[in-house]
Amino acid sequence: MSSAEFADWMHYWTLEPFGIEAWQMGELLSMFYNVHRKKGAKTTKPEDHIPGLTRVVKSVKRVVQSIHKLVTAMTRRDGNNDRQSGDGPVSGRVTV
Numbered sequence: 001m002s003s004a005e006f007a008d009w010m011h012y013w014t015l016e017p018f019g020i021e022a023w024q025m026g027e028l029l030s031m032f033y034n035v036h037r038k039k040g041a042k043t044t045k046p047e048d049h050i051p052g053l054t055r056v057v058k059s060v061k062r063v064v065q066s067i068h069k070l071v072t073a074m075t076r077r078d079g080n081n082d083r084q085s086g087d088g089p090v091s092g093r094v095t096v
Helices: 003-015 021-036 053-077
Strands: none
């Protein structure tokens, strides 16, 4: 997928979010189960009713960790150890 196509899909998602159907179904199933559960039975959460969610969450965590390592390595390589308080994207200034 090209970056242009990816940007188009991101824009489309802002107009018409997709991929939340599984979460919505998980919420409904969880509510239904919890209302009708026997006394003393454990309550469930939406994620308990979404097959494969654990695999997706682990995959996303791996991607985030990889990005974090990459950014950390780039920061060290570029010698940004002299950053002052307030530098960076939070304050609107970026040191490069």
